[in-house]
Amino acid sequence: MSQDIDYGNLMHTAMRGLIKTVLTDVSKTGLPGAHHFFITFDTRYEGVELADWLRERYPGEMTIVMQHWFENLEVGEEGFSITLNFGDAPEPLYIPYMAIKTFVDPSVEFGLRFESPEDEDDEVFVADEAPIELEAEEPEPQHHDADVVSLDSFRK
Template identity: 65%
Template sequence: MKMIDYGSMMHDAMRGLIKRLLQDIADVGELPGDHHFFITFNTMYAGVLIPDWLLERYPDEMTIVVQHWFDNLNVTDEGFSITLNFGDSPEPLYIPFLALRTFVDPSVEFGLRFEQIEEDAPEAAEAPMHENAEADDEIREEAQVVSLDSFRKQ
């Protein structure tokens, strides 16, 4: 008997919310008020494009902050590209929506967590947490993160 895959449907809806939000920001060119985003993604996911030096530093996952300065935000059906400043060095990034792990806007205590499932992570590799793991934990504590684990069938 075929079962309804509510988990995948929820993840698709959450990715759609982020896509719409980022498109609205791209259209306006700036974030409203005190809003800012912490976006964590799987750096090993197929299609992620980041500079080699960032990949070496964050071999499993990376958290970016979209706040005061960003440039070239472009949203597609599959993901988004953005230029961010890393130590006075602007760097272009491309992040597929399927690579997302968390999305947090601490200004309004909003957060989403994407549970990684095999078909979502075709090239994911097991690696230790990056050196900013403590900061990631603090970010997650600031916002209420929606987790789908409690809804999954055991």
């Protein structure tokens, strides 16, 4: 056997499994305490389902917020569906886990970022204590040391 272990893909699969587990728990018991999620996904990814007007408004990527109001959260093997409120208009979405680019829970300063080979920078997986910056007007988070693993080091 001369094949290498693909740690990069294994790590991404495990982290997407973590998101699935978290969403499954939320679908059963709701969001605990101050927890809330910012989920950024690629709207062009195959299998993403959203209203045409949302796809036109967000032709590349979109960030959704799961916090005060959402319903019909159903977690499946390949992705999840949810209904969110966009300007008093409830809209159903389906998001495959593979379409997710970032998953952030700012209430506990937890964030995951997935980058595809098409992204300009080297592919990097980040699991750190500081949230990923979401908006320019938010205060800068305090710097915490983070473990950054370059996935290129696991490739052939």
